Amino acid sequence: MAAPRFATLALAVLLATAVVAPPATVRAAMSCSTVYNTLMPCLPYVQMGGARPPQDCCGGIRTLLSQASSTPDRRTICGCLKNVANGSSGGSYIDRAAALPSKCGVTLPYKISTNVNCNTIN
Incomplete structure (x- = not known):
């Protein structure tokens, strides 16, 4: 069970550390549940590797990045992934x-x- 959590966290750390903010919209705050569910299609690639990650994995990454519209959201994503890692x-x-x-x-x-410091993410 630790391997899937680690893989998900590692992926989230990767994505959360450098999120570019899209135009602001009104929506609910980001949660770890959202992060984990969005990145779940990446888990098989993180665990076993391969030539390319699945398309739904890359789509999930792009979706998560587009939804991280504020500093608190980006820091939450980072923290969720860091906890898994x-x-x-x-x-x-x-x-x-x-x-x-x-x-x-x-x-x-x-x-x-x-080792990323999530508090430095803007």
Whole structure:
């Protein structure tokens, strides 16, 4: 059970650290449940690897990024993913999760890491 949580967290850390804010809209605050559910299609790739992540994984990443419209949302996403990553053993899971943005055509301004300081995300 730790491997799936770690994979999900690693993926979330990857995405949460460099979210670009879309136009502001009125909506509910981001939750860890939303983060985990949105990124769940990425779990098989993070666990087992492969040539490419599934399309629904990349779609989930883009959806999550587009919904992170405020600093609190981006910090919440980061914290959710960091919690998952810290609960795992690391290794190849975090490496594959860190590679997801580039494999999905998303550019992040920093390296994905379990040591990310979520409080510095704007």
